[in-house]
Amino acid sequence: MKQAFDVVVIGAGSGGLTAAVGLSKVGKSVLLVEREHLGGECTNSGCIPSKALLHLAAAYHEAITITGVTERSETYRQSAFSYVREKIAETLADETKEHFESLGITVVMGEAYFTGKNSISVGDTSYSFKKAVIATGSAPRQIEIPGLSPEHILTNQNLFNLETIPARTLVIGGGPIGMEMGQALALLGSHVTIIENGDRFAKQEDEAISSIITKTFTDLGITIFTKAKIERVENGVAVIDHDGTMVTSHEVPFDKVLVAIGRVPNLPAGLDTAGVNATEFGITVDSTWRTSNKHIYALGDVAARLKFTHVADDTARQVITHLVTRGLISPTEKLVPKVTYTQPEIGQVGLSWNEARETFGEENIMRIEVPLSQNDRARTDSATAGVLVVVAKRLSGSILGAHLISPRAGELISTLTLAMENNISLYRLRSTIFAYPTYSLLLKRAGDYFLAKQITTLRTDLTKFALGQLPKILAAVAWLYGLLALYNYQEAYGLTATELALRIFDFITSTPWAPLLYILIYAIRPLTFFPGTALTILSGIFFGLWGIPYTMVGATLSAAVAYGAGHFFSASLSRVTRLIKPWTTPLHTHPFLTILSMRLTFFPFDMVAYGAGLLQVRFLPFLLATMLGTVLGITTFVSIGASISLADFLEHGITTMAINAKFIFLSVVLFFASIAVSKFLKKKSLM
Numbered sequence: 001m002k003q004a005f006d007v008v009v010i011g012a013g014s015g016g017l018t019a020a021v022g023l024s025k026v027g028k029s030v031l032l033v034e035r036e037h038l039g040g041e042c043t044n045s046g047c048i049p050s051k052a053l054l055h056l057a058a059a060y061h062e063a064i065t066i067t068g069v070t071e072r073s074e075t076y077r078q079s080a081f082s083y084v085r086e087k088i089a090e091t092l093a094d095e096t097k098e099h100f101e102s103l104g105i106t107v108v109m110g111e112a113y114f115t116g117k118n119s120i121s122v123g124d125t126s127y128s129f130k131k132a133v134i135a136t137g138s139a140p141r142q143i144e145i146p147g148l149s150p151e152h153i154l155t156n157q158n159l160f161n162l163e164t165i166p167a168r169t170l171v172i173g174g175g176p177i178g179m180e181m182g183q184a185l186a187l188l189g190s191h192v193t194i195i196e197n198g199d200r201f202a203k204q205e206d207e208a209i210s211s212i213i214t215k216t217f218t219d220l221g222i223t224i225f226t227k228a229k230i231e232r233v234e235n236g237v238a239v240i241d242h243d244g245t246m247v248t249s250h251e252v253p254f255d256k257v258l259v260a261i262g263r264v265p266n267l268p269a270g271l272d273t274a275g276v277n278a279t280e281f282g283i284t285v286d287s288t289w290r291t292s293n294k295h296i297y298a299l300g301d302v303a304a305r306l307k308f309t310h311v312a313d314d315t316a317r318q319v320i321t322h323l324v325t326r327g328l329i330s331p332t333e334k335l336v337p338k339v340t341y342t343q344p345e346i347g348q349v350g351l352s353w354n355e356a357r358e359t360f361g362e363e364n365i366m367r368i369e370v371p372l373s374q375n376d377r378a379r380t381d382s383a384t385a386g387v388l389v390v391v392a393k394r395l396s397g398s399i400l401g402a403h404l405i406s407p408r409a410g411e412l413i414s415t416l417t418l419a420m421e422n423n424i425s426l427y428r429l430r431s432t433i434f435a436y437p438t439y440s441l442l443l444k445r446a447g448d449y450f451l452a453k454q455i456t457t458l459r460t461d462l463t464k465f466a467l468g469q470l471p472k473i474l475a476a477v478a479w480l481y482g483l484l485a486l487y488n489y490q491e492a493y494g495l496t497a498t499e500l501a502l503r504i505f506d507f508i509t510s511t512p513w514a515p516l517l518y519i520l521i522y523a524i525r526p527l528t529f530f531p532g533t534a535l536t537i538l539s540g541i542f543f544g545l546w547g548i549p550y551t552m553v554g555a556t557l558s559a560a561v562a563y564g565a566g567h568f569f570s571a572s573l574s575r576v577t578r579l580i581k582p583w584t585t586p587l588h589t590h591p592f593l594t595i596l597s598m599r600l601t602f603f604p605f606d607m608v609a610y611g612a613g614l615l616q617v618r619f620l621p622f623l624l625a626t627m628l629g630t631v632l633g634i635t636t637f638v639s640i641g642a643s644i645s646l647a648d649f650l651e652h653g654i655t656t657m658a659i660n661a662k663f664i665f666l667s668v669v670l671f672f673a674s675i676a677v678s679k680f681l682k683k684k685s686l687m
Contacts, residue, residue, distance in 0.1 A: 005031040008129040010112045013040020015300035016135035016310030020105050022320040030105045033112040033122055037094040041137050042309045048159040050180055052087040056080050057187035058343050077188055084160050107144050111303050114270030117293055131295055138301035139264035147233035150476050153365040154258040166190050168237055170254035174201050176340040178260035183342050186222050193223040193252050265302045288330050289319050306336050337417045339410040344386050347413030350401030350420055356391045366394050368449045370442050374405050377437040383407050388442045397425035408439050426450040522554025528561035540638035547638040559609045559626040566613020591617045595625035
């Protein structure tokens, strides 16, 4: 007999533990399954041990810089990996099986595999669930090099099991792991060589930061090869192909090779049986982190593009909220700060300079560089080799991206993330009081630099802005004038909105061109903010079921007009309403299915069209989805209108005697049909 749980969580890393604890706290029965060790990669072989090693390495290097190598310092150096393991043990003391069971969570150690869409097995025991969360993390990506024997290979999973510092370490990969561990080993006295296949070291960082960290590493004695790869290994010597030609090859002797070339997802067994789609890049999820099986969610490294502990934790928190509210509150995309914990640290959030140029145009943005030599705390610490780079919008001072290399960059980038999330401009940072002397004054100085630079280009920027906005201003004036004229007409004759609509329809139907006039008025309706539902119902009253094809044409043209208005007045995503913003990613990746789903769920018609224009969604998929997606909705409301007797409506208004029940029944059936079709398409539209 299967044991039944409300939720099964597979994987006890950051995301899995957060999900298990959170769901248990809200009264769910939770089964937590872990294959190897509680705490996951971060605690056992990732964040915690790597930062512990960096801390000890920096302390050791600072000590020998001051006093030289002593017997005591050598003992300290040789204790590096035992120190790391102590810190792992201290952290794991808070992540025991007994601790989580005391919170009401059932913990099972072993390999979980799916045996059905709502069941798993661990060993010989089977479990059923209502919901499941896959948080199985990732593993180091492997590489095959001719002549390289397994005993020489290190990854983050076995590095911290070493007893002594390798005399010579070859690091493959110049990403965050390669940089952090390469520098830590170099600080501890290992001769380190880093091989990077890109054209520059720290290629993910801003160029100003890349040059600083490159110099820092080379000054430490680290050898860096860019545009390079290991061709083969012979007798403990790596033959490196440099610049893509063996003519410039190098031979590098080593004791250990640290492979740090990225991560691959740990996919649990039985995903096909569970109906969960996955690729080599991870489990496929929608914007709510739900998989192709509506009962199963996946989060953390196994599903996310950004493989960070803090992303897994935040995602788990959002999934908990989504589940507890039964889908009323959906996960949202957030800015993700990234930190590389070298000495000095590197922090990054938002757009790079090149990304901002491609998105907004170089003429609309500004690059601010604040060298650490301008910060008094950096001077007192003799840590002036650093820079803060801020990418901001001209005039408004809105921060688009921030990049920093300095001591405590991890803390500073969090402040900048908060500023960006809350649209705190460089003007406001400049006017904020920061404690003196601290590194946080770099943020205030960035505001000073921005203001000074903005003043020098203010006339040019204002002129360019005004000229760019002139067509929009003229269009807005004409638009408002038309609305005012319509309002004055309504006021002059003392008409209600319903009476105005009836007068317009009376005018329309009094001519043989009535259908064309109706379609034209429906098409320009978004510019007058007249409710489309009212016009659609009126078309049923005046045209009967012929209102369906007329409204379909008018609604399609209306959507195109609203889309054009949104596109014309678009400036940035910050203007997109909160209603449309959660759909940003699916609108760009699957515009047809997403628009179709939104139309079928009776999403506010004009909001979808304006939003699609603001987001610059592809027009043809948008238009086709609108044509198809509005059929059921239009038929529903035209049927309501057709059910009403025009004569009785004009004389008595809407009464039970004026309504034909069969049309109401038809509209109700169509309404629920559209909802059912939308639910069927929703999962695909958000994938």
